[in-house]
Amino acid sequence: MNALTDQSRAVLARGVRLRADPLSGEPLLLFPEGILPLDATTHDILLRCTGDLTLAGLLLALSEEYEVEPDELRTDVVQCLTHLRQEMLVVW
């Protein structure tokens, strides 16, 4: 798997859909083998996985939203994206 760098642009993998549960409004991912309910942070990350942002840009956008320094978020965001990549839910 190619390394995740500041220049990587994470996007939803083919065949993966991000949507709100029509009954509960909760965010979830739909993919070939099933359904994953999303916590708020993962949802915030995935909303920005449109291909417009590099990892650096994504960290900046989230840091503004959460009012913290981008580097404070780095470990968690990288871990989250790496996990999603291993499940083939995002690619870069």
Place this chain on the structure above:
Amino acid sequence: MKYRPYLLLAELTYRCPLHCPYCSNPARYPDGRELTTAEWQRVFREAAALGVLHAGLSGGEPLQRADLPELVGAAREAGLYTNLITSAAGLNEARLGQLKAAGLDNIQISFQSDQESPANRIAGAAMHRVKLAAARMAHAAGFPLTVNVVLHRDNIDRLEEIIALAEELEAERLELANVQFYGWAFRNRAGLLPTRGQIAAAVPVAARAKQRLLGRMRILFVTPDYYSDRPKPCMDGWGRRFLTVNPVGEVLPCPTAKEIKELRFDNVRDHALDWIWHESAAFRRFRGTEWMPLPCRECEFREVDFGGCRCQAALLAGDAGVTDPACALSPHRERLTEFVQAAQSLEAPDFAYRQNP
């Protein structure tokens, strides 16, 4: 507690040009006409209203239905994610275009082996090349691809090469499904059960490949319950998250539930899906933990594996209401262990190939 189905398996037809002896389809097909296009449209709408988000379109061979693109369109219109589960028989350029236009999300193609001649022998039909071409076409048409291979005594030694084939086809996912013993597979189980040595060799091969391919291809490898001490959490619990509608409209908690002869399954032609899910006797029979006998009733795992598989209890113990005999705590486990033991040295008998309805 209010139960909600999340996933629907729509078995569109039991017709199929292949004859896999491992097929989990019922060895005796139900009577009745296949649901029409309009009836399936209603099923998808009713399922979505109940909470279903995801539909597997399967069979038999779903491509045998001329109205498949319309059915995909109807499922998408109802808001459902759609995964086509197919042998690839009948998947050509024109069909792929129609399915793409209808909004199909993913294509899953099953292979019998990595080599043509054994693959065709297992399928009982010359399909291997067709599948290879179809998988490449699907990829070129922009579909994500899942490769599915049912593993059994006759192909599990090729695991390394099977994984290489999925890699070459650039599949996003590879399902290595150890054969489960229902329907035709139950009939053929003495010839299909891998030996203990074969499983021991396969497990590290799958684990290494999984690690090596992280982030490129997701490998799902389910260890076979005949070689385990614990049963599988069948369907995540009876009538808890899953719903199957078979080709003639019967609604089942799992695709193999017709193995349970004591149950009658209600039909979407007679009742609303909502009523069948919440109220019908078949869905209530094994829901939750109330129905459980000992040892499940007092076991710490009862909300983890839900007592295992009801169909397997029916097939192996003759009673769908007992602990799954795959569980080491089941009073019936010994019989299963004896079968597994006897199968180690068995000359594989001739297969009974799956026949069409």
